[in-house]
Amino acid sequence: MAHMVEYSCLLMLFTCFLPSLADNAQVLMNFKTFLSNADALSNWGNQSIGVCSWTGVLCFNQSFHGLRLEHMGLGGTVDVDTLHLLSNLNSFSVINNNFEGPMPEFKKLVNLRALFLSNNKFSGEIPDDAFDGMKRLKRVFLAENEFTGHIPTSLAQLPKLFDVDIHGNSFEGNIPEFQQSDFRVFNLSYNKLEGRIPESLSSKDPTSFAGNQGLCGDPLGPCIGSPTTPSDTDQPPNSHPEKENKKKRIILTVVVVVGVIVLASIIALLIIRYRRKKPVLVKDAQPQNVTPFSSESKSIVVTAESKKSEDGGLNFVGNQREGIDLQDLLRASAEVLGSGSFGSTYKAMLLNGPVVVVKRFKNMNDVGKKEFFDHMNRLGKLSHPNLLPLVAFYYGKEEKLLVHDFAENGSLASHLHGRSGVELNWATRLKIIKGVARGLAYLYTEFPNQALPHGHLKSSNVVLDSSFEARLAEYGLVAVVEKSHAQQFMVAYKSPEASQSEKPSEKSDVWCLGILILELLTGKFPASYLRHGKGASEDLAAWVNSIVSEGWNGEMLDKEIPGRGSGEGEMVKLLRIGMGCCEWSLESRWSWKEAVAKIEELKESDDGGDGGSERDHLYSVSTSLDDFSLSQSIS
Structure with missing residues (x-):
């Protein structure tokens, strides 16, 4: 009987220290005070609907487990000390907001499993021990910020990490040896990384490392001084490094000269085609295995003449969009969204117009001009909130273009x-x-x-x-x-x-x-x-x-x-x-x-x-x- 009383007392004592949803509600309200432009969280504090119904609050079986505060224009401070008081915070996301400054000390949240900070304005170097002790962390997304310095080794040493995306920053130096190699998401592209890619990452898609000019090794090109290209220190005794260097300079000069000639020839051919008034779409340099929603920017180049060309210009359907010209559209700065079985897809950003999506089709050559125009005009008349509207189309003998509205949250x-x-x-x-x-x-x-x-x-x-x-x-x-x-x-x-x-x-x-x-x-x-x-x-x-x-x-x-x-x-x-x-x-x-x-x-x-x-x-x-x-x- 005494043991039962002792056990009951201990149980009551333990439950007194377990944070309830009511406790979490107060912590969340305190956390909100550190935020700016928090109109999206206007229902925080509404006890009649319950914490689990508050905007951005994630619950499982009526138990709190995370925050997803995305696309809200939030700013201010992510106060980790306050977040630390939340019970069972497994996931934290502030994707696409306006947070600035150094990355907060998330390592205090040792139970965190997923961290999403992409598309903000976080900046500066991340301390090497920034992820120490976060043994449960599986997903880290830091993409499209302004981080600098080296990739923290504590990130690479996370034992359960299987998603990591840090593209679009200014990380520099060598890639550390990641403890894991079987990633579901892995993207280090468009930083300032250099040196040899670790062997454990050699099987990754090359696009995971794109935009880092200093990287080499599999799956990219070989490194200078690698076994396939012996360095000076590895020269045999009878070799002459000075002669070898001279030969390399001569070869490099020849390659540059040939390249210039070829480039000049291509430009001349393009000019000739332009003067003949024959619209030709220049093929992309984009690889066929482009990762959707990559951050690569380029122009959609066209040598077509104006709307009076042989194949016709940009033909608008449905609601007319003023101020969009074929030349401006196809030469606009564009983000490659993907490349599939029908052709490439671009997000085109016009200087004085809306953001649109341009899809290039190369497998409609059997379609006559009248049939194509009639069908596109029919599609353009469709109007439903769950259809992506067709804005305009372009008919060419070799390629066709379809222009749609842009959907902000991707596929x-x-x-x-x-x-x-x-x-x-x-x-x-x-x-x-x-x-x-x-x-x-x-x-x-x-x-x-x-x-x-x-x-x-x-x-x-x-x-x-x-x-x-x-x-x-x-x-x-x-x-x-x-x-x-x-x-x-x-x-x-x-x-x-x-x-x-x-x-x-x-x-x-x-x-x-x-x-x-x-x-x-x-x-x-x-x-x-x-x-x-x-x-x-x-x-x-x-x-x-x-x-x-x-x-x-x-x-x-x-x-x-x-x-x-x-x-x-x-x-x-x-x-x-x-x-x-x-x-x-x-x-x-x-x-x-x-x-x-x-x-x-x-x-x-x-x-x-x-x-x-x-x-x-x-x-x-x-x-x-x-x-x-x-x-x-x-x-």
């Missing part, structure tokens, strides 16, 4: 697969998939006689505006894309019926919607489904089906969904919808109307349910693995 793919540094909670994912469904439904009603009103629905073609509303991109292009190219690259042609008969059906876009739903819920990239050609051994739909057939497994849901517990039942309902859209048999596959109606019924929370009944119903909508027949898997 859904970049958020689902760790390239943006932003974790999407269930409410945001539900909002996005509802927007996708509404946009697709609109396309079905506008193109009732077309089998593929979208044709290329995938996560990289769902872009998000400033409020994370989904907008569909690259829709309605099947009619103007070369058939052979469409069959090889457009995702609707990866549906079972198109893969078998090379003829898509009116439910092929529904299949794409189903794959998108499964990708959104599981966080898994449908690599086999999107792989070009044949021979993929497994696809996302078959994987989900196999898990369901073996029994419900909560591990299937994306672990990166903050606070997923409160909405798991609704997530299971969406999983059912996704599986219904991915039925192999056309007769069993849901129609677009049925899928959209079911998606519209979904809610952010379970209203107290645990989702168990929904899990039981999964078996009634799942098809057997035999129906998916791995020998017929989607390529």
Whole structure:
């Protein structure tokens, strides 16, 4: 009995020191006093809605676990001493704000798992011990700030680090030896780093190191003085270093002279073409494996004449945009957003105009001018809040350009697969998939006689505006894309019926919607489904089906969904919808109307349910693995 009393006293004493949500509320209010321009946090302090409903507060099962204060224009001070008083602070993000000065002492937050500081004005050197003791830290995003000095060795020594993005700063010196090598996100590009790349990082994508003029070694070019190029100290006894250096200078001179001649020839040819009034788009120097949302800036060069050219100028559709000229647009400073199977995509920043996205297409050469104009004008008349509006187009004999509005938050793919540094909670994912469904439904009603009103629905073609509303991109292009190219690259042609008969059906876009739903819920990239050609051994739909057939497994849901517990039942309902859209048999596959109606019924929370009944119903909508027949898997 005495032991029980002693245990009860200790338990009461311990719980007295556990911070409650009420305690966190006061800490958050204190933290807010250090911020400036904090109008976005106006509901902080509203006790009637609860701390977990405050803007930017992340909770899991009604327990606080992080702050996501992004795109709010915040300034002032990130007071770490105040944050240290919060219970269970796992994630902290202030992406795209106006914080300045040295990086705060986040090492005081020893339990932090994710730190996102990208796109601010933090500056100065980061102390070498800035990350000491943060043994749980997995994700560090410091991109697009003004940091200088060496990369802190304590960052490289984090034992659990698997995401690191520090591009777009002024870090200098050598790259330290990172303790980890199997990164999900790794980007050191556009700094001032130099020296040999550590061997443990030699297998990384070259774009991870782009823009650092002093770096060498795999995966970039060899270093001077490496075994492939012996240094002076390694010369054999009978060698003559002075003669060798003289030879190198002669070779270098010859290379420079030849380069100048070649460059002059290219310029002369361009001038000749310009005078002949023949519009020719100069090919990019951008590699084909450019990482989406890279920070490389360049111009979209064109030698076309004015709007009176043979191929026509910039043709506006829908609402007219004044002040945009073809020459100004295509020579504007541009950021390369990506390079895919259809061509390069640019974010064009005009001096006196809006920010727009320019997409270059090289596989529409079979389309006549009148047919192309008619189709683009039809697309330009479409108006829906979940479609990315077409602003203008350019018709050339070799290439076509489509100009769209710019979506501030990039693609859904970049958020689902760790390239943006932003974790999407269930409410945001539900909002996005509802927007996708509404946009697709609109396309079905506008193109009732077309089998593929979208044709290329995938996560990289769902872009998000400033409020994370989904907008569909690259829709309605099947009619103007070369058939052979469409069959090889457009995702609707990866549906079972198109893969078998090379003829898509009116439910092929529904299949794409189903794959998108499964990708959104599981966080898994449908690599086999999107792989070009044949021979993929497994696809996302078959994987989900196999898990369901073996029994419900909560591990299937994306672990990166903050606070997923409160909405798991609704997530299971969406999983059912996704599986219904991915039925192999056309007769069993849901129609677009049925899928959209079911998606519209979904809610952010379970209203107290645990989702168990929904899990039981999964078996009634799942098809057997035999129906998916791995020998017929989607390529």
